[in-house]
Amino acid sequence: MNSALMNTRLPNREPDSYSFDDMLRKPRLFTAGPTPVHPEASRALVGPQPYHRTAEFSACFERVQAGLRCAFRTAGPVAVIAASGTGGMEAAFANLFSDADQVAVIETGKFGERWTQIAAAYGVPTTVMKLEAGAPLAPAVAAEFVAAGQSLTGMLLSASETSTATAFDVEGIARAVREVSPDIALVVDGITAVGALPIETDAWQIDAVVGGAQKGLMMPPGLAFVACSPRGWERIRADRSTPRFYFDLRRYAESAGKDQTPFTPAIGLVRALDAALAAIDEAGGIGALEDNADTLATATRAAAGALGLELLSKAAPSPAVTAILAPEPGSAPEIIALLRDGYAAQVSGGQGGLKPDIFRIGHIGYVDDIDLLGLIGVLEQVLQLLGHPLDLGAGVAAASAALVQRRASGRNATE
Amino acid sequence: MNSALMNTRLPNREPDSYSFDDMLRKPRLFTAGPTPVHPEASRALVGPQPYHRTAEFSACFERVQAGLRCAFRTAGPVAVIAASGTGGMEAAFANLFSDADQVAVIETGKFGERWTQIAAAYGVPTTVMKLEAGAPLAPAVAAEFVAAGQSLTGMLLSASETSTATAFDVEGIARAVREVSPDIALVVDGITAVGALPIETDAWQIDAVVGGAQKGLMMPPGLAFVACSPRGWERIRADRSTPRFYFDLRRYAESAGKDQTPFTPAIGLVRALDAALAAIDEAGGIGALEDNADTLATATRAAAGALGLELLSKAAPSPAVTAILAPEPGSAPEIIALLRDGYAAQVSGGQGGLKPDIFRIGHIGYVDDIDLLGLIGVLEQVLQLLGHPLDLGAGVAAASAALVQRRASGRNATE
Numbered sequence: 001m002n003s004a005l006m007n008t009r010l011p012n013r014e015p016d017s018y019s020f021d022d023m024l025r026k027p028r029l030f031t032a033g034p035t036p037v038h039p040e041a042s043r044a045l046v047g048p049q050p051y052h053r054t055a056e057f058s059a060c061f062e063r064v065q066a067g068l069r070c071a072f073r074t075a076g077p078v079a080v081i082a083a084s085g086t087g088g089m090e091a092a093f094a095n096l097f098s099d100a101d102q103v104a105v106i107e108t109g110k111f112g113e114r115w116t117q118i119a120a121a122y123g124v125p126t127t128v129m130k131l132e133a134g135a136p137l138a139p140a141v142a143a144e145f146v147a148a149g150q151s152l153t154g155m156l157l158s159a160s161e162t163s164t165a166t167a168f169d170v171e172g173i174a175r176a177v178r179e180v181s182p183d184i185a186l187v188v189d190g191i192t193a194v195g196a197l198p199i200e201t202d203a204w205q206i207d208a209v210v211g212g213a214q215k216g217l218m219m220p221p222g223l224a225f226v227a228c229s230p231r232g233w234e235r236i237r238a239d240r241s242t243p244r245f246y247f248d249l250r251r252y253a254e255s256a257g258k259d260q261t262p263f264t265p266a267i268g269l270v271r272a273l274d275a276a277l278a279a280i281d282e283a284g285g286i287g288a289l290e291d292n293a294d295t296l297a298t299a300t301r302a303a304a305g306a307l308g309l310e311l312l313s314k315a316a317p318s319p320a321v322t323a324i325l326a327p328e329p330g331s332a333p334e335i336i337a338l339l340r341d342g343y344a345a346q347v348s349g350g351q352g353g354l355k356p357d358i359f360r361i362g363h364i365g366y367v368d369d370i371d372l373l374g375l376i377g378v379l380e381q382v383l384q385l386l387g388h389p390l391d392l393g394a395g396v397a398a399a400s401a402a403l404v405q406r407r408a409s410g411r412n413a414t415e
Numbered sequence: 416m417n418s419a420l421m422n423t424r425l426p427n428r429e430p431d432s433y434s435f436d437d438m439l440r441k442p443r444l445f446t447a448g449p450t451p452v453h454p455e456a457s458r459a460l461v462g463p464q465p466y467h468r469t470a471e472f473s474a475c476f477e478r479v480q481a482g483l484r485c486a487f488r489t490a491g492p493v494a495v496i497a498a499s500g501t502g503g504m505e506a507a508f509a510n511l512f513s514d515a516d517q518v519a520v521i522e523t524g525k526f527g528e529r530w531t532q533i534a535a536a537y538g539v540p541t542t543v544m545k546l547e548a549g550a551p552l553a554p555a556v557a558a559e560f561v562a563a564g565q566s567l568t569g570m571l572l573s574a575s576e577t578s579t580a581t582a583f584d585v586e587g588i589a590r591a592v593r594e595v596s597p598d599i600a601l602v603v604d605g606i607t608a609v610g611a612l613p614i615e616t617d618a619w620q621i622d623a624v625v626g627g628a629q630k631g632l633m634m635p636p637g638l639a640f641v642a643c644s645p646r647g648w649e650r651i652r653a654d655r656s657t658p659r660f661y662f663d664l665r666r667y668a669e670s671a672g673k674d675q676t677p678f679t680p681a682i683g684l685v686r687a688l689d690a691a692l693a694a695i696d697e698a699g700g701i702g703a704l705e706d707n708a709d710t711l712a713t714a715t716r717a718a719a720g721a722l723g724l725e726l727l728s729k730a731a732p733s734p735a736v737t738a739i740l741a742p743e744p745g746s747a748p749e750i751i752a753l754l755r756d757g758y759a760a761q762v763s764g765g766q767g768g769l770k771p772d773i774f775r776i777g778h779i780g781y782v783d784d785i786d787l788l789g790l791i792g793v794l795e796q797v798l799q800l801l802g803h804p805l806d807l808g809a810g811v812a813a814a815s816a817a818l819v820q821r822r823a824s825g826r827n828a829t830e
Binding site for chain 2: 289344373393
């Protein structure tokens with residue numbers, strides 16, 4: 001036998017280096033964003049870019065507007081900005097507030113803090129309401145806070161705080177706050193929430209809801225969205241001293257009326273968004289997408305429970321992402337590294353002080369039951385490898401039972 | 416509240432039609448071919464096609480030849496033909512046999528029968544050895560068969576019969592048969608086998624081994640491969656009366672010597688193959704790919720056992736694909752339909768008379784642990800829905816334990 005033939009690696013490699021490190025792994029995102037891109041969106045990104053000041057692009061942008069109106073539950077235009085989600089937050093802020101305002105920020109994690117930073121950049125006085133990581137916010141508590149700060153003209157919060165995987169009762173908070181301060185402007189960071197928990201921009205009279213492409217909408221990053229209720233648009237159209245040009249939402253609203261964007265759009269991303277919104281509609285619409293995320297979150301929580309793991313947010317876990325406490329404090333980075341290096345499965349780590357202790361599993365967008373059951377299956381292997389006592393399959397069994405129950409009952413009663 | 420806003424579907428859809436049918440599903444292939452395409456291969460297919468009679472394409476084709484030599488374990492050229500696998504089978508046949516020959520076909524399923532059909536098309540007398548579906552073939556039995564047919568000049572078999580998910584001991588059969596008939600030409604259909612079970616073209620002196628792109632090599636269909644041992648090439652170069660032009664392997668060998676193809680290659684597919692072979696090398700080489708398939712097959716069999724399901728081939732199950740008997744005879748198509756309609760998971764059905772009773776799960780190519788655990792998870796749900804008694808998670812637990820054991824032990828002792 002010619003021993004050279006037994007070398008089944010190309011010449012520049014060691015013939016016998018195969019080990020666990022060499023096993024076949026598919027890179028998969030289980031993060032809270034970016035999320036897996038829908039294949040139709042990927043396909044739309046490929047190939048030559050068409051010119052955008054054409055009837056063809058306008059027809060595409062008209063469809064995109066219709067899809068975004070569904071996603072944000074608004075009758076008005078939705079600004080589509082070539083920017084990251086933070087650009088959308090800044091646009092909402094700069095169009096609704098000036099240094100004559102005084103805003104309250106509900107700070108419960110990294111993305112709540114971002115509102116405070118943006119307000120500081122614009123020199124707008126801020127009152128911060130700091131919540132413990134993972135803690136819920138009762139609408140009455142929010143209302144008391146607003147009532148105590150008589151001069152408040154705005155309130156900024158996240159619908160789903162990604163860093164702590166906590167959901168907020170935007171509807172309840174909006175209603176309670178408006179009872180004590182009818183004119184207060186409410187701005188919601190819905191970047192991780194849109195597509196996971198319903199936000200009724202118009203019905204709840206939210207002044208501005210911010211979204212991003214790379215979350216529930218199954219898109220690559222690069223687009224920010226701002227939807228406003230009629231009262232939001234009214235306030236935006238009032239003269240305001242805050243300097244703004246690229247982020248001037250009036251320009252986006254005006255252009256949207258002509259099925260166009262005020263500046264050169266990220267053409268490929270808009271075409272991909274057109275494809276993604278069509279795919280979302282095909283899958284049952286934004287409501288089905290929200291139900292999917294909520295179902296996967298329910299199953300993930302069931303698996304965590306069955307594996308003896310605790311959630312960071314016990315009282316108000318988000319349907320968009322689940323933050324799980326590592327069984328041993330400080331071991332979360334190891335769990336994340338083993339999932340990544342052993343299985344090419346990327347989950348999110350904790351941010352800031354939470355980094356040693358939590359890992360986060362995203363449920364938004366293009367994620368399905370097979371993804372989740374597979375991930376839980378290998379998460380069990382990783383936990384077992386780290387010495388956490390468990391029965392292989394126990395987490396999957398709990399997740400699977402939850403999925404069966406939720407899928408069979410169809411649209412969930414909570415929606 | 417404006418009720419129109421609650422309609423989160425586009426106008427042409429019913430607002431409340433969401434149900435199980437609308438749940439988000441990712442289309443996934445768990446078939447024995449085509450198999451999931453490696454993303455680097457997909458990317459290579461996109462964009463303008465380069466001209467092929469260039470140094471650049473030659474460099475690509477040289478890399479492809481090096482990769483295929485590893486995959487087929489041969490030092491000689493590997494014919495790359497723009498054709499389906501059947502085209503490769505016909506090429507091997509037409510170059511090795513004429514109507515002066517008398518060939519034996521090991522028929523154990525649909526693809527064994529294909530050899531008989533090809534032989535008939537070329538008017539080559541055939542002796543068929545028919546095996547029961549799923550039955551193994553002892554080398555001694557093959558040798559007896561050849562010894563009994565004194566005038567046999569060739570033998571054709573499948574290394575892995577896809578239709579019954581049965582593996583054949585090609586090495587043992589080749590050795591035993593050559594002991595009784597040293598000059599017999601051996602032709603192996605390795606279409607499903609390459610990348611799943613090792614075939615040593617040169618060391619085992621196989622005259623021709625046929626492969627296809629859409630199996631272990633993580634490619635879309637469209638390319639067939641023929642590798643030959645030195646004695647195979649010698650036989651092919653001898654004059655033979657069989658008419659052949661496009662399938663004349665001498666042309667492919669001659670062109671490969673100049674890093675080219677004799678006819679216009681499927682340029683995009685060759686470039687994709689270059690990318691796929693690089694990815695295979697990156698993942699540990701063809702040996703790692705074979706080990707991956709064998710590991711997944713082992714885990715699948717463990718899951719089937721834990722769920723009370725039987726294999727079609729108990730004695731010689733293939734590492735490329737596992738054929739599982741439905742718990743109720745006749746219910747296999749329902750299992751397949753529920754996996755497809757409920758989860759967009761495509762497994763293979765039985766062929767011919769096996770259709771009502773088996774379903775087949777592929778393990779070749781770009782399939783990993785998360786895929787398999789997820790599939791077993793939803794297979795359990797489907798079986799439970801059909802009334803098969805089981806504990807959700809039991810199959811996943813068995814598969815997961817098998818994966819942990821195999822992955823930890825590295826390269827399996829059987830290889």
